[in-house]
Amino acid sequence: MEPLSAANTQFSLKLFKKISEGNTSRNVFYSPISISSALAMVSLGAKGNTAAQMFEVLSFTNPPKPDAATPSSHQQALKPQIACGVKGQHGPSMAQQTQKSELPPELKKCPAQPAPGQKTEDQIHSSFNKLMSELKKPGAPYVLSLANRLYGEQSYQFVEKFLNDAKTYYEAGLEEVDFKKKSEAARVDINKWVEKNTQGKIKDLLPQDSIDAMTRLVLVNAIYFKGNWEEKFPKDATIDEQFKLNKIQTKPVKMMNQESKFPLAFIPEMNSQVLELLYVGKNLSMLIILPNEIQDETTGLQKLEKALTYEKLMEWTRPEVMRQQEVEVSLPRFKMEETYDMKSLLISMGMEDVFDGQKVNLSGMSPNNDLVVTKVIQVVYLWSFIYLYFILFYYFK
Numbered sequence: 001m002e003p004l005s006a007a008n009t010q011f012s013l014k015l016f017k018k019i020s021e022g023n024t025s026r027n028v029f030y031s032p033i034s035i036s037s038a039l040a041m042v043s044l045g046a047k048g049n050t051a052a053q054m055f056e057v058l059s060f061t062n063p064p065k066p067d068a069a070t071p072s073s074h075q076q077a078l079k080p081q082i083a084c085g086v087k088g089q090h091g092p093s094m095a096q097q098t099q100k101s102e103l104p105p106e107l108k109k110c111p112a113q114p115a116p117g118q119k120t121e122d123q124i125h126s127s128f129n130k131l132m133s134e135l136k137k138p139g140a141p142y143v144l145s146l147a148n149r150l151y152g153e154q155s156y157q158f159v160e161k162f163l164n165d166a167k168t169y170y171e172a173g174l175e176e177v178d179f180k181k182k183s184e185a186a187r188v189d190i191n192k193w194v195e196k197n198t199q200g201k202i203k204d205l206l207p208q209d210s211i212d213a214m215t216r217l218v219l220v221n222a223i224y225f226k227g228n229w230e231e232k233f234p235k236d237a238t239i240d241e242q243f244k245l246n247k248i249q250t251k252p253v254k255m256m257n258q259e260s261k262f263p264l265a266f267i268p269e270m271n272s273q274v275l276e277l278l279y280v281g282k283n284l285s286m287l288i289i290l291p292n293e294i295q296d297e298t299t300g301l302q303k304l305e306k307a308l309t310y311e312k313l314m315e316w317t318r319p320e321v322m323r324q325q326e327v328e329v330s331l332p333r334f335k336m337e338e339t340y341d342m343k344s345l346l347i348s349m350g351m352e353d354v355f356d357g358q359k360v361n362l363s364g365m366s367p368n369n370d371l372v373v374t375k376v377i378q379v380v381y382l383w384s385f386i387y388l389y390f391i392l393f394y395y396f397k
Contacts, residue, residue, distance in 0.1 A: 007036075008032065034223050035376075149193055149222075159363075190211070191204050216397055230277075231260045258329055340378045355374070376393070
């Protein structure tokens with residue numbers, strides 16, 4: 001795995017643990033690659049300590065060294081995957097030949113890219129550009145797109161280099177709008193763009209009054225994925241079952257079932273298992289990590305979450321460990337929607353200055369250095385692991 005992939009995976013795990021703090025009984029579903037790519041675009045205009053904090057939190061400064069954690073055979077076998085984080089509650093152990101997991105930890109790795117690490121900023125942005133090109137590869141047996149758009153106040157002067165670099169590296173064109181006098185019309189335009197880039201599935205996402213006359217720039221990042229399982233779940237095998245929330249509580253759900261051969265690994269030290277479910281084409285997959293026992297009245301995931309690191313994830317998913325085995329798999333059919341205030345999470349991780357009007361340095365974006373990020377909102381939608389939507393908004397004032 002190249003350093004960009006390693007950096008994104010490490011950031012994903014750090015963010016996963018931060019979101020999970022104090023949320024032991026709720027589902028967690030987010031897109032770290034959506035956040036890291038959009039923040040990397042913001043960093044095009046960041047200078048000084050503002051840029052340094054962003055690079056540190058995103059693990060661009062010192063990404064884990066893949067060679068130290070991952071055997072060469074594993075690096076060669078890694079499939080292009082889009083980073084995503086999921087956690088949830090689970091039922092019976094996979095060790096009993098059944099996996100029933102409402103939303104277990106799921107972490108996917110981005111396509112291997114040239115190393116940013118200690119190298120130049122241009123190489124970081126070039127790596128993201130190559131990642132976007134990989135995601136949009138024509139002829140793929142799935143739909144996977146990542147789109148960026150800038151909406152800027154028409155009377156505001158932005159640094160030309162920032163606009164050019166955003167277009168070159170992130171394909172983010174600037175749409176000039178009248179936030180000062182027609183903020184409602186701008187909101188409608190943004191919602192139409194989101195609807196178009198989620199195949200019409202997400203409509204009227206930004207509510208009224210979410211954009212006002214003080215807004216100077218809105219950065220929108222949208223990821224859309226639609227794929228089918230390589231091993232399909234038969235429709236007639238979807239039945240009503242009781243799903244275990246913890247040792248005491250259950251709830252009725254529609255459960256998809258199938259029995260087939262899948263890559264499966266056991267993690268003795270964590271008393272857990274790892275299952276890989278491939279999407280059609282075998283270029284993308286979902287990793288599910290499931291504890292064998294519910295250890296308390298919550299989810300039984302706490303011990304696993306605390307131990308989860310980049311190095312551990314690479315160790316647990318090595319090809320020589322993930323062996324094809326006959327497994328009976330059960331997954332619930334469901335829809336899930338989550339909205340996260342990423343601003344508070346990023347501040348708690350050390351990215352402070354970009355949100356502080358007294359300390360921020362976005363002079364590479366604004367010649368007067370009078371912009372500050374006021375909101376970072378991520379909205380995510382999930383339909384039975386087949387449809388995935390991630391929408392990320394950055395508000396600058």
